[in-house]
Amino acid sequence: DIQMTQSPSSLSASVGDRVTITCQASQDITNYLNWYQQKPGKAPKLLIYDASNLEAGVTSRFSGSGSGTDFRLSISSLQPEDIGTYYCQQYSDQVTFGGGTKVEIK
């Protein structure tokens, strides 16, 4: 099984801050990595696919990078509507999700 480890598990930042979430795979997954945002009480929403491609309709505040085992999701300027929990998901071997990163406004 490929394990996905996200850090931090939670963070608190101010509006306008740049925020970065990391996701580490237990083995090389090339770029087979997607990112989702889940707002409280709602279903997850796809943000980024294949590590760095922005899903249609998603604000360009979000960006993704990385390959191999280390990946990052960045929010260029944190907005109040960005609060929620963010998950990475690999599909190199079956499907597994990271444990999530909860983002709050300071």
Add this chain to the structure above:
Amino acid sequence: QVQLQESGPGLVKPSETLSLTCTVSGGSASSASYYWSWIRQPPGKGLEWIGYVYYNGNTNYNPSLKSRVTISVDTSKNQFSLNLSSVTAADTAVYYCARTAWLPLMFDQWGQGTLVTVSS
């Protein structure tokens, strides 16, 4: 815009079988372009992929659940279904159905989710 809606009992007894259906609207479960997945989320915890089905009935399941899971598709009703047998309290979760694009394998449209509680 495709929409997905989960339906089924909200309460299941231990050792019984959990059965849910996802109805697809605004799209077709017989599309060759997509798979159809089930994903669950225990209260306060993260996401767990359960498995997916293709329009022709081909399936792929999470190895950790494979012995208890069956996912099927009924293209005539534009629905796909989940059966999870021998449930325990650990199977209590919000269950989501999701449209699944292939290569990249990504869950691009989700249902709203339905909470299933396993309790006597």
